[in-house]
Amino acid sequence: MVVLATKCYVEGEARERTLDSLESLLADDLGELDVTYDVGVRDDDFPSVTISGDDATVARNVLADRWGAITPHLEAGDEYIGTLEAWDDEGFVxxxxxxVRIPTDSIGLGQGTPAQLRTRFGLVQHLPIRFVYEGDxxxxxxxxRLADAERDRLFAWTRGEGRVTVNSATxxxxxxTVNRAGHAEDIVTVERLGLLEQSIVCREETDPPGLLASIGQYLPSELLAIVP
Structure with missing residues (x-):
């Protein structure tokens, strides 16, 4: 079994759509392997995938590489993925x-409080984030602490053309929603960050806060604009 390091925290029809989306993504990831699998969701909202078949080991590795894996034991010095659940003056949780607490001085994203850094870098709640476990x-x-690769990714976002990050939506x-709001020509793509966390990559002439204001009325989500 692989527990994916991304959450399914919506309810009702939205949950059904999200799980249908996950099934499609798993089919793409595992379709050429000799496996069968079942998908469930744990009480803590992490999806679990039970895999059997001749290629089960390969399939588990594919999913762990694609999504990250939640493991029962953390080893100091190793890199893992966790979802952003909270933030306060002491850091990220x-x-x-x-x-897992990431103290303020271990975030490594420059000056500012954790709340300010979260807003500046578009860190919506539940976003999967790579970290290095240092111990208890x-x-x-x-x-x-934030993994070096995670810091590099986030700094790259602020050097691009601008983004809008979104949670609670596939x-x-x-x-x-972007198409419905008439902004299809204003974006480059929608990048998947997690199962329900996305990043809208803007074109050079697009104003991220303006795009956020336009599409926000259609999405019951948290949206944050990243302005280069």
Whole structure:
């Protein structure tokens, strides 16, 4: 079984659409392998994929590489993926199957409070984020730092043409919303960041805050604009 490091936290019809989307993505990832699989969602909203067949080991590795995997044990110095659950003056709080705190001085994204950095870099809630686990404190709190590759990715976002990050919506839903709002020609693509977290990549002449204001009325989501 592989527990994917991305969450399905919506309910009702939105949950059904999200799981249908996940099934389609899994079919693309595993369609050429000799496996069968079943998809479920744990109580903590992480999807689990139970795999059997001759290529089961390969399939588990494919999914872990594509989505990241939630594991029961963290090894100090290793890199993992957790979802952004909260932030306060002390840093970020990630869910990696257990709570992991990223202290402010371990974020590594420049000056500002965690809340300011979250807004500046478009870190919507539940966004999958790579981190390096550094160990537990005396009171049992897991701590880590943002992975170098994660910092590089986020800095690259601020050097591009601008973006709008979105949660609580599949990639297909975001693309349809952009089209509905009449902005199909104003974007380059919608990049999948997680199952329900997307990044709308703007064209050079597109104003990210303006795009956010235009599409926000159609999406019951958190949206953050990244302005280069």
């Amino acid at each position: 990630l869910d990696a199957g257990r709570t 404190t005396d009171d049992g709190t897991a701590v880590g 990639r297909a839903e975001v693309r349809a």
